[in-house]
Amino acid sequence: MFRKLFSPEEARQILKKSFSPKPVGVERVPLFEAHDRVLAEDITAPIDVPPFDRSTVDGYAVKAVDTFGADEDRPVALKFCGQVTIGEPPNIVVENGMTIEIATGAPLPKGADAVVMVECSIRRNDTIFIHRPVSKGENVMEAGSDIHKGETILRKGQRLASREVGVLAALGLTEVDVYKRPKIAVISTGAEVVEPGKPLPHGKIYDINAHTLSAAVLECGGEPINLGIVPDERDQLEAAVKKTLDLSDAVITSGGVSVGPKDIIPQVLNTLGKPGVIVSGIAIKPGKPTTIAKINGKPVFSLPGHPTSSLLMFHMIVRPVICKMAGRTEETSPMVKAVAATKMFPAMGRRTFVMVTLTRDKRGMLLASPVPTGLSGAITTLAKADGFVEIPEEKQFINEGEEVTVYLFQGRSLSSLF
């Protein structure tokens, strides 16, 4: 049986038309658990930061006008009237001719509009000699100069790293609305796969995809629900996918979609609900036997059984959908420009993805070298790769030295590349 394969663009177009993936919900979390979550509300500052005019130096709070004309030889004499330390509200008002000692970070007393650095003053009993003039506002951090009360300082969709968590703390917030992690069911199928830890009969292999796909779901902000191995039999698969659809926001299966007598996944998906299968087969190498279905409004992705193919298809097709469900704005893998270390050939008439390792040459250029393979079943191919290069259908080959875009796998430390 031959059928027309979908181009990756057609597949993405159909996916886009069939689903508008959006965040699956909102939950309120304490600030200490907000790290790495995605903000589900705009944050409007309830207070000014800093909440009051602060001194940025140790020195003397003054009326700036009193210091005009002061210099090394002819200092201005001001009357010492007490001190304000950090964290204590001042109860003295600075009048003309007066000054108050002030510590870095302490609130500026009323009446004062500038601070003279301690290095520019000399104290003699209750008289402070100022040797340099200051202008209004000098050495003062004004109330609201960092964040204005009422300002929208963080926006819905922002991911909360240490700095953003700091902004929330500065505003005195202890809880924040974040997007719920979408629940993504992961099912492995195939007569040949056995769960790790169990004895391995001849002819069988350990299931890899349940683990790689669960980890990949975590990496894009989802919560994997691992359902282990479901036998490649119609009734059992149908029951498993049906149950799973109730538990989760999306389903990923792997294996059981190659062309053969056991290729029952599309039949199962068409049975479970309308419209059923919307994409069957994508003209990509590796990854051709990829099926996408829509059942009860939820996406079901059936990826190939080969670990490299399934993880590549996850990056190409599934990742953008999960990212959107998790409220993340980034939709594609990070990319770098590199230079092909050798000639690379595509598979005839199919968009081809070549796994590559990145290194730097002597001139500091990033070099993309294909990971030796031919075996799309090889998990080590994937483990050695830093990312992949896309070769368009119409291209005969990529020449040595040609510039290529490398899509980087998540979780690969990039420090060594820069």
Add this chain to the structure above:
Amino acid sequence: MFRKLFSPEEARQILKKSFSPKPVGVERVPLFEAHDRVLAEDITAPIDVPPFDRSTVDGYAVKAVDTFGADEDRPVALKFCGQVTIGEPPNIVVENGMTIEIATGAPLPKGADAVVMVECSIRRNDTIFIHRPVSKGENVMEAGSDIHKGETILRKGQRLASREVGVLAALGLTEVDVYKRPKIAVISTGAEVVEPGKPLPHGKIYDINAHTLSAAVLECGGEPINLGIVPDERDQLEAAVKKTLDLSDAVITSGGVSVGPKDIIPQVLNTLGKPGVIVSGIAIKPGKPTTIAKINGKPVFSLPGHPTSSLLMFHMIVRPVICKMAGRTEETSPMVKAVAATKMFPAMGRRTFVMVTLTRDKRGMLLASPVPTGLSGAITTLAKADGFVEIPEEKQFINEGEEVTVYLFQGRSLSSLF
């Protein structure tokens, strides 16, 4: 009181001499919880992957020698003797003149040494006509060709992303030794700080550092133990740090280390154990009042109270130590080369760090633009920055268009930059 400041190199040198930070322990975790942890054992393959010779195509298992000379016009006729499907051990032996139908991924039957693709054959009842010769091993993935039994396939210190988890699964492993997360105590101090959520009296500000530093500890693989705000009083600080040292592998305090009458942290640290303070003050802007102590063999880092300074010092001084304690090999922040968008000036005689935002210009060059500041207390400065540029002490300025290295903050999505 004036004292000589340490250069960043001197500080790092003393730190290196005083500590050899190493992983704090090992724990065994199930494979599904191993994602993003650091491997604490070398993994030697207990089995071959694949565990048997597998067909990589749908076709016919043959003795290659039988197909020699076959072509379009003169096919070789072989006797059909049954089939092997995926996941089932074959019980037939292929002799000369015989062939067995085989599915992709199925184990090669004994006697066979190659597979003819189904597209290159025609079946007439029990005779299979082969139209193309195959060489020995063609369309076969040999046992152990992906991973050899006995091969060291993953090494101590590797971080486990989705691909590495896949390798462990392929080997049938269900548990793995990973490094324990070091427990890092975080204490805020200072008379002016108030815990978020509490009312804010005049002259006080909300505590930011407990939150930013805890999140930063998480980002480098540590487990933060947040101890909140400890009053800036000698007895209370002494009791808090003492208790904390028993609970944790390292302590970070922030605030209370600027020069002033309340600068009691160094005194407290010198009281608690030998050698006490080993670095006091680093010639860096911002971040000068940084103190490092060694107490009972554990490091105590006292960072400045200003949020930008404390997080910068965390990246420069603390992060490499926590990374090593977590078993991570990366010690520095990732870096990119960029071009200065404007002239940048250092502080006289001090290594200066300028917070920058990265953008791409029309030619695709990365531009580093300083985040407008002057206020090292400003949390927004930090929230807007993608990273920082280091200006050496001896440099007068960095010119517009000059190449700079930008140290990237963790948690900043880089997708938009590439």
